[in-house]
Amino acid sequence: MTMLLINGAFQIKGTQPDGDTVRFTPTDPQDWDLVNSRGRAVKHDALGRAALRLDAIDAPETHYGPHRVHQPLQFAHAARDELLGWLGFTDVQQGPDETVTAAVPDTVPGYVLTSGADIHGRCIALAGRGASVGASGVDVDVDVAMLQQTANHHLVTTGLVYPTFYRSLFPSLRTELTTAARQAQTAGLGLWPSDTTTSGAKVTGLSSITDDVVLLPKLFRRLVDYLQLENPSVACFPAYLAGIQDRFTILSTGKRCVGLHNVIEVSNGQTVRMTEPPENLVFDEG
Template identity: 35%
Template sequence: MSYTLLRGSFVIRYPDIPRQGPEPDGDTIKFRPDTPGLVEGLPRPSGRPPGITRRGISVRLEAVDALETHFEDTHQELAGADLARDELLRRLGFTNVVFFDDLPNKVRSADQDSLRGHVLSNGIDANGRMIGFVYAGEADQPDGSSVFVDEALVDQSVNAALLADGHTYPAFYGTLPTTLRAHLAASSRAARAAGKGVWPRSTADPDGAAVVPDEASLEKLVIGPKLFRRAVSYLATGRTDFDGFDEWLRADPVHRDDRLFRLDTLEPSNMHDVVAAAGRSLQLTVWPEDFVIEPDPAPAGSPTRPGLAALSASR
């Protein structure tokens, strides 16, 4: 499948307003494209336009899901979450990155506030972020080139390195080509089998359920980040156990009960079909590389392809 090449700079700190700067984590980083019109010209399967400003746009790394350093005033196990973030920054070339003590997700200082790099993207997600494979340094091809991405090119990305080292969980959406998904799934399985990264501490997965007495306990666990995000939002409603989790998921088929395609059964399903939850017990019953997540559907009337003006601006 062809991706659009975007040249630009990865940005981790705003020198004029550092305390209001980006908050890089293990699967998201700010990117300032050389040609903003190229971003406007990307497909938007969920109907959401790109959230780009003069300072750039957030890039959500394709195929990976890192432990949350921050989500709705909570976080996951910080040892794994911070390590994934630090590894992403290291592989992009950032050095001596120091975060504020009172704002632990914002960069206080670093040897570089921004570094040249490039992204291979095939669209905008439901949150207005650019989805892509990220690479350090300059690309050989011109800005805006259509690039066929194969397994060898994927393996050069930071995304692939994070999966291979077990720093992130896999997260495969329907916009990811099948050949690349299968390749990256094999890499993630190998990392799990070798006990790399987060995998020795992983719980609430097919190997066993997690016992979650409260939100504070949830923050210390290593579980699939998507399941964590759903559990945090559920517990925020005031519930103290997971007896109503299935019903809560089903009540919102867009923002909670994601549409899936099960690769183990070759059947369409939903998030509730791969979760077992009751009492204090929570478990993802299928490994995350064994299902494909469908992007959020576009609201009625929302364009999923860029308009003519955006396409003209990108040329």
Template identity: 40%
Template sequence: MPFTVIRGHFHARGYSPDGDSLRFAPQDTALLGRLSGPRARVNARGHVQLRIEAIDTLETHYTPPAGGGVYAQPAQWAEAAAERLLGFAGITGVVWDAAHRTVVEAADGTPGFILSRAVEKNGRPVAFVFAGDPPEADGAEVFLDAARLEESYNHLALREGLAYPTYYTGLFRELRDSLTAATGAARAAGLGLWPTDGTEAGFDATSLAVITDRVPILPKLFRRLVEYMVSFDTAVGFREKMEESAEPVLDLTEQNFTHFDSFIEQAAGSTRIRLTRPPEALVFDEMVARPADQFSRLLDPSAAP
């Protein structure tokens, strides 16, 4: 299935962008109606919030569903990713508020385009993000290959070590393989957050400050652990709680369909936690649980765009 080219402009002023989410004003909002999934949420300014495909950067302002405050991951890399995205989009003169959450001033409205096929459950187009003008007409349908992918912010964020790869079922294997190679190169070169990453090395979650102030970890793991620790005031028992949730995931290493908790290592009574798979070895299903055979195309080399 091809991607739709949607021209537009990037906006940050009055918003809280981070390293994997930015506001975008399509030149023709009607093109959003071509995308599969629910209707895109367009605000009064004609802007949509993008969900940038295949990457997850450190949280700058996360509120657990049950409440309990606003939490962020280590600011060095969370803020670096946000600044890199704004720079990639050509937005300059950025002034943040005192909490470094909201952009109060910026020279935005810069030109760019997205390649998208779908809108996710929160009304955000799932997008590959590009600066400048596309060679195609607005609304054209194109096939995205690995060479063009390298021009996107998605690829750049991974190859500079500013983001974790986070894959979902809609991502083609050819594109995933290119993003995984970029991740591996950044990790091997010790770029960005990788030298201090605690996801596989493990970390001792004796307090929330460990993961909010000191140790960067996969944001998907961070969000679930924060929610648990806010509710129970400890990390003890986290894996067991994750087991109850049975979050579906495809393990690319063993080509096995299982659950996220299968890769969370935590001894009984301990606060030490780690993932036993690198993030790029997992494919998550953001929809409701589906039969495992619906994942099968992700393992098929012929399932390319």
């Protein structure tokens, strides 16, 4: 799979990183123009610093939406801390709003491999640390060995994030991440022993998903948006999902679906479960 390589550095002070989002500044900020030419533009500040959204993974939320709701913080913070530590940051200090107030060192060198930006202007990327695999601003063929050197792969192997695939990711890389995720799940690593995505999460209110149950962040975000409409029960959640119209493919069958209601069951008016594991779904880019 061919992706654009950009060399630079990670910097987290004054930002609110989580397990799949971190700030990156290219050595040459004009390299963002090479990403922009592929479609959506990467939003960045005057110094070139931009938000990365790590490709193919979804970490438990530390602060989602205008009301800044979170998933169980034991797991949300574990994923964030693992990412920052893997990149090379130590002594990270954060305020009550999750903003980093200090870290050692101020920046760490690294690189990204990207195919474009998302609808929010974040660069969708595989993130590597230290010396890069080549010259910045050129396309490189990303194989499994190169994927295994990224934060994305590392976080999957620790069991601290969910695999969440989009169509732009090459099948061989998706297969490797699926294998790594299933190995972590079998080994009982990270969040997997607590995961209720396919077994069923009892949802009696917003606190159920912020404090108690652990489930796929994409499903969590949909539930938050639904519950904040002051819906007293999740019985009508599938109808809500039909209106959102997430588009995806079920890999095992090849079935194309519009709406997560195709893979969601609600029982007893309060238990929500996905009928397919996250790694069996490939979403269309939004």
